[in-house]
Amino acid sequence: MKTIVTVKRKALASNDERAGQLRAMLAERGTLALNLISSPGSGKTTLLEATLRELGGELRCAVLEGDVATERDAERIRALGVPAHQILTGGACHLDARLVQGGLEEGRIPEVDILFIENVGNLICPTSYDLGEDLKVVLLSVTEGDDKPFKYPAIFARAEVAVISKADLLPHVPFDLAAVKEQIATLNPRATILLTSSLTGQGMGAWYDLLRARLATKREETA
């Protein structure tokens, strides 16, 4: 007997459920969580290093590092005296909520004000997975080329903040900044676009202010 079973369930519903558990736990702690997504080499870890140097004195921060292999990124963060846990995906191209739950298991990461989750370097696969974060941040370095938002629309449509990194290299590479801003605005008119250089500090003040403001908002919402 043939039956049509109507399901109407999200394909990643089980991930979304775990992400919901994470979101509730982080809200209870008053922790702001960020999911940093970019292709490899866009400067996610370098942005984090600069950010932790700036905010480390005033806020409690921690980092979950997602990579296919090596402890290198977590070691870079720990060298700054900031707690970090390395999640090794063993080949998988993205983090999912289950891996983040594992990374937050007792004792691995203390309760903090801001939790940075650095996703595996990839502009596609991490897009589909909610990690319980408050905001997705996409990085695009100026050396990657000015056609990327329209080429990888899904992440630019979803990320609330787009950081255009390596601004110090702008004079040396063909990169139409206005065109990139237009592409991002088309995909997500509400996105905040920041132009930064982690090396020179250019534009970093706006990034720090954004983090402080978002943390304050979260504190008010969850108080």
Place this chain on the structure above:
Amino acid sequence: MHEMGIAIEIYRTSREAVLGHGPGRIERVRVAVGELAAVEPDLLSFAWEAVVAGSADSEAALEVDWRPARQLCSTCGEVAERASGSWLRLCPRCEQPLAVEGGDELDILEIVYEAEEPAVREA
């Protein structure tokens, strides 16, 4: 490529959904995949074949409903026509910025399930 993980989830969820319908096999699963879901339909179908092979549902087909995003003009209400995979910056009618709507679906819609005939009880 994360389509394999998604295919596994779709199969697992589909099996759960038919649990109350007795023994049988899944003939077809229909899913919606949006243009902004970051999922490639061909890769998903390829992964699906690998997932169901060797299972009780080895003949199960995956039917993908492709859901394009729409580019709307909030000024004049025009829905802009565009080539698949391309994006427009400005409204072709009034040249105001366009917004993107929809296309983020990644949903299981329905399952066609062939339940085994109940055994005829002897009197």
